[in-house]
Amino acid sequence: xxxxxxxxxxxxxxxxxxxxxxxxxxxxxxxxxxxxxxxxxxxxxxxxxxxxxxxxxxxxxxxxxxxxxxxxxxxxxxxxxxxxxxxxxxxxxxxxxxxxxxxxxxxxxxxxxxxxxxxxxxxxxxxxxxxxxxxxxxxxxxxxxxxxxxxxxxxxxxxxxxxxxxxxxxxxxxxxxxxxxxxxxxxxxxxxxxxxxxxxxxxxxxxxxxxxxxxxxxxxxxxxxxxxxxxxxxxxxxxxxxxxxxxxxxxxxxxxxxxxxxxxxxxxxxxxxxxxxxxxxxxxxxxxxxxxxxxxxxxxxxxxxxxxxxxxxxxxxxxxxxxxxxxxxxxxxxxxxxxxxxxxxxxxxxxxxxxxxxxxxxxxxxxxxxxxxxxxxxxxxxxxxxxxxxxxxxxxxxxxxxxxxxxxxxxxxxxxxxxxxxxxxxxxxxxxxxxxxxxxxxxxxxxxxxxxxxxxxxxxxxxxxxxxxxxxxxxxxxxxxxxxxxxxxxxxxxxxxxxxxxxxxxxxxxxxxxxxxxxxxxxxxxxxxxxxxxx
Amino acid sequence: xxxxxxxxxxxxxxxxxxxxxxxxxxxxxxxxxxxxxxxxxxxxxxxxxxxxxxxxxxxxxxxxxxxxxxxxxxxxxxxxxxxxxxxxxxxxxxxxxxxxxxxxxxxxxxxxxxxxxxxxxxxxxxxxxxxxxxxxxxxxxxxxxxxxxxxxxxxxxxxxxxxxxxxxxxxxxxxxxxxxxxxxxxxxxxxxxxxxxxxxxxxxxxxxxxxxxxxxxxxxxxxxxxxxxxxxxxxxxxxxxxxxxxxxxxxxxxxxxxxxxxxxxxxxxxxxxxxxxxxxxxxxxxxxxxxxxxxxxxxxxxxxxxxxxxxxxxxxxxxxxxxxxxxx
Numbered sequence: 001x002x003x004x005x006x007x008x009x010x011x012x013x014x015x016x017x018x019x020x021x022x023x024x025x026x027x028x029x030x031x032x033x034x035x036x037x038x039x040x041x042x043x044x045x046x047x048x049x050x051x052x053x054x055x056x057x058x059x060x061x062x063x064x065x066x067x068x069x070x071x072x073x074x075x076x077x078x079x080x081x082x083x084x085x086x087x088x089x090x091x092x093x094x095x096x097x098x099x100x101x102x103x104x105x106x107x108x109x110x111x112x113x114x115x116x117x118x119x120x121x122x123x124x125x126x127x128x129x130x131x132x133x134x135x136x137x138x139x140x141x142x143x144x145x146x147x148x149x150x151x152x153x154x155x156x157x158x159x160x161x162x163x164x165x166x167x168x169x170x171x172x173x174x175x176x177x178x179x180x181x182x183x184x185x186x187x188x189x190x191x192x193x194x195x196x197x198x199x200x201x202x203x204x205x206x207x208x209x210x211x212x213x214x215x216x217x218x219x220x221x222x223x224x225x226x227x228x229x230x231x232x233x234x235x236x237x238x239x240x241x242x243x244x245x246x247x248x249x250x251x252x253x254x255x256x257x258x259x260x261x262x263x264x265x266x267x268x269x270x271x272x273x274x275x276x277x278x279x280x281x282x283x284x285x286x287x288x289x290x291x292x293x294x295x296x297x298x299x300x301x302x303x304x305x306x307x308x309x310x311x312x313x314x315x316x317x318x319x320x321x322x323x324x325x326x327x328x329x330x331x332x333x334x335x336x337x338x339x340x341x342x343x344x345x346x347x348x349x350x351x352x353x354x355x356x357x358x359x360x361x362x363x364x365x366x367x368x369x370x371x372x373x374x375x376x377x378x379x380x381x382x383x384x385x386x387x388x389x390x391x392x393x394x395x396x397x398x399x400x401x402x403x404x405x406x407x408x409x410x411x412x413x414x415x416x417x418x419x420x421x422x423x424x425x426x427x428x429x430x431x432x433x434x435x436x437x438x439x440x441x442x443x444x445x446x447x448x449x450x451x452x453x454x455x456x457x458x459x460x461x462x463x464x465x466x467x468x469x470x471x472x473x474x475x476x477x478x479x480x481x482x483x484x485x486x487x488x489x490x491x492x493x494x495x496x497x498x499x500x501x502x503x504x505x506x507x508x509x510x511x512x513x514x515x516x517x518x519x520x521x522x523x524x525x526x527x528x529x530x531x532x533x534x535x
Numbered sequence: 536x537x538x539x540x541x542x543x544x545x546x547x548x549x550x551x552x553x554x555x556x557x558x559x560x561x562x563x564x565x566x567x568x569x570x571x572x573x574x575x576x577x578x579x580x581x582x583x584x585x586x587x588x589x590x591x592x593x594x595x596x597x598x599x600x601x602x603x604x605x606x607x608x609x610x611x612x613x614x615x616x617x618x619x620x621x622x623x624x625x626x627x628x629x630x631x632x633x634x635x636x637x638x639x640x641x642x643x644x645x646x647x648x649x650x651x652x653x654x655x656x657x658x659x660x661x662x663x664x665x666x667x668x669x670x671x672x673x674x675x676x677x678x679x680x681x682x683x684x685x686x687x688x689x690x691x692x693x694x695x696x697x698x699x700x701x702x703x704x705x706x707x708x709x710x711x712x713x714x715x716x717x718x719x720x721x722x723x724x725x726x727x728x729x730x731x732x733x734x735x736x737x738x739x740x741x742x743x744x745x746x747x748x749x750x751x752x753x754x755x756x757x758x759x760x761x762x763x764x765x766x767x768x769x770x771x772x773x774x775x776x777x778x779x780x781x782x783x784x785x786x787x788x789x790x791x792x793x794x795x796x797x798x799x800x801x802x803x804x805x806x807x808x809x810x811x812x813x814x815x816x817x818x819x820x821x822x823x824x825x826x827x828x829x830x831x832x833x834x835x836x837x838x839x840x841x842x843x844x845x846x847x848x849x850x851x852x853x854x855x856x857x858x859x860x861x862x863x
Contacts, residue, residue: 041616049574126576177618179572189618205617206814207806233699233804237683241698245690410566410819418579434576454578
């Protein structure tokens with residue numbers, strides 16, 4: 001018996017070996033079908049600076065650098081680089097890279113793409129303006145001058161996708177597709193020619209986008225997929241049903257309340273993890289009187305005790321358990337663990353202590369609390385409106401009457417952002433730093449509002465501390481990692497002590513996958529086809 | 536006749552201009568499109584520049600006037616979200632909506648008329664009672680829910696029909712059709728049923744009521760007295776006479792089918808004009824919203840115009856009345 005078993009095993013091994021000898025591994029056509037809630041609004045890599053769009057186009061186009069499955073920076077079209085002066089970088093470009101159309105990738109393409117990203121109509125102007133000049137040393141070496149010393153240039157380059165100069169010129173698409181019209185950019189709006197592992201072979205907006213594997217790809221990838229079909233499905237219920245019915249391999253996002261259903265259904269499962277997005281509440285700390293409050297003549301949020309009282313009134317674990325079905329990660333700091341500069345030691349949330357909260361309010365002169373309105377989106381973040389409602393009921397327990405004013409994102413952002421004069425007293429916002437670095441958060445959310453310097457512009461409540469501003473400027477230029485971390489820690493500590501913001505949690509990523517399909521769920525909610533393996 | 540049509544046409548243009556004006560007055564309340572057009576890193580100056588270049592700083596009536604002048608020349612402008620001409624998008628989406636609406640209309644007629652006749656003839660029958668009760672659901676359950684229930688039963692539980700999209704479509708250049716492929720036809724079943732259900736119950740109840748009415752009239756009694764076969768009395772005399780209002784209603788309802796396909800299209804991710812419109816609302820894509828409303832306004836105006844003309848042709852009294860009207 002024993003003998004026979006091993007004989008069988010030997011035969012099996014021989015069989016496998018024989019199959020292995022049978023020449024090149026047979027490329028079996030494998031299709032991966034997935035749905036997302038939105039569609040690709042444009043195929044132009046410089047048309048819109050948005051994570052979903054750039055992340056998806058990242059399968060077709062590539063930047064000089066890229067993120068791997070764990071959001072770690074890896075070389076892409078640049079093989080290596082070095083900083084030769086604080087504002088000068090030399091990139092060695094990868095040789096032998098071909099665009100889908102067969103053109104060679106050279107230094108000219110990088111220079112062209114940078115110029116195109118800075119053209120009228122481009123939404124990548126901010127990124128392009130980080131660079132003041134690119135000099136071509138030879139076909140595969142460039143010297144990049146930055147407008148100011150910038151240790152984050154390589155992170156920023158991830159989303160500055162490279163187009164082919166020849167192809168763009170031949171097709172008259174040398175400037176980015178503009179929303180305000182003009183036919184110049186329209187070719188790249190509907191056609192692609194990148195260096196990535198997949199090429200777009202069919203794109204019917206809002207209906208489906210088909211990606212085919214590019215055989216001439218320079219790199220090796222884990223994926224065994226030869227064709228990817230993206231179908232946008234806007235309705236949550238329809239999207240989940242499409243997965244349950246077996247028509248799709250993956251859908252995202254899945255509403256948190258549907259997780260149990262996916263777990264109970266055969267053949268599918270929810271795939272969840274923390275997103276690199278921090279959800280927080282902000283308070284107007286700059287006006288002398290709040291716009292939407294019962295308190296007249298003074299601004300209660302200018303009093304640190306009131307802010308602390310709010311912090312101690314919020315039960316983040318209850319929000320996690322009741323609103324988020326246990327799936328969020330309560331947080332004490334304004335960046336997520338995946339973000340460069342995160343320090344676990346600082347991540348303890350404010351203690352939930354309603355008694356302390358009441359005492360602080362009384363001490364600040366509001367023993368009976370007061371009324372304030374919170375602005376809240378209802379279709380932007382996971383369960384955003386319900387978080388606001390939960391926070392309002394928690395604050396009611398300490399005497400603060402919070403009215404929830406929830407609106408669709410288009411209305412909400414039009415009300416609270418800079419262009420409308422920060423028309424809010426108390427608000428909920430979520431933030432993922434595009435550069436995956438804390439500096440982005442320091443500059444956008446924690447610095448004092450400064451229109452000239454263009455910092456603090458998303459600090460809607462204008463929390464302001466001179467030392468944090470100073471640190472932000474230092475962090476931007478500091479290239480020594482240890483010193484940089486110390487500075488970031490110091491700034492985060494100050495914000496925490498002064499209760500500049502009320503961090504809530506990292507919201508969960510919520511995908512649904514068919515059994516047997518493996519993907520890497522990146523913390524920035526990007527689906528990278530390079531990691532997709534289907535059975 | 537000619538002056539009547541011209542008169543109607545002038546009225547129609549006024550209706551459409553009004554639709555456009557109201558639409559533009561409301562767009563200000565939908566939200567600010569700019570935030571959907573740029574990423575979070577885009578500076579305020581760039582946002583302001585974009586705002587200016589899109590003419591969003593102008594008062595709504597100026598924006599409307601600009602739109603109306605361009606629309607009169609067939610120019611609907613460029614979609615903010617898709618970055619393509621709106622007319623191109625509408626042409627691309629029109630076939631999906633029309634196929635769905637027409638199939639739904641046919642379905643409603645083919646099922647609704649016989650069911651109405653049957654329930655009128657067998658008023659006390661068990662099947663009639665069942666049909667009448669079921670039709671209450673058709674009238675009262677919202678389309679959204681019907682769609683979801685159908686998806687749940689046929690897509691998720693039985694897994695026999697696709698739950699979203701149009702399946703494989705054949706591109707004829709000027710038209711895309713899903714009715715030539717098996718997957719396209721299968722995809723059509725659930726959305727068409729969903730969309731047809733309300734019309735179906737409406738037509739059924741209308742036919743039933745009219746039939747009951749006609750069956751009571753003298754000429755049916757005389758027909759019976761003459762000894763005609765019951766079958767021919769029911770289907771030739773009674774049904775024919777009860778169909779006139781049915782045809783009118785069906786014609787007018789076709790406009791509603793096209794317009795109210797929005798919900799069905801959203802539930803089934805059916806890539807028609809309704810879905811385009813819903814997405815435009817979410818993204819505050821003003822050119823698309825405006826163009827859609829005007830096109831739908833046009834469809835209604837056109838159908839009403841045709842119905843009016845048909846009346847004019849069919850009903851001689853109308854002509855006499857107009858002639859006599861001069862005497863008042």
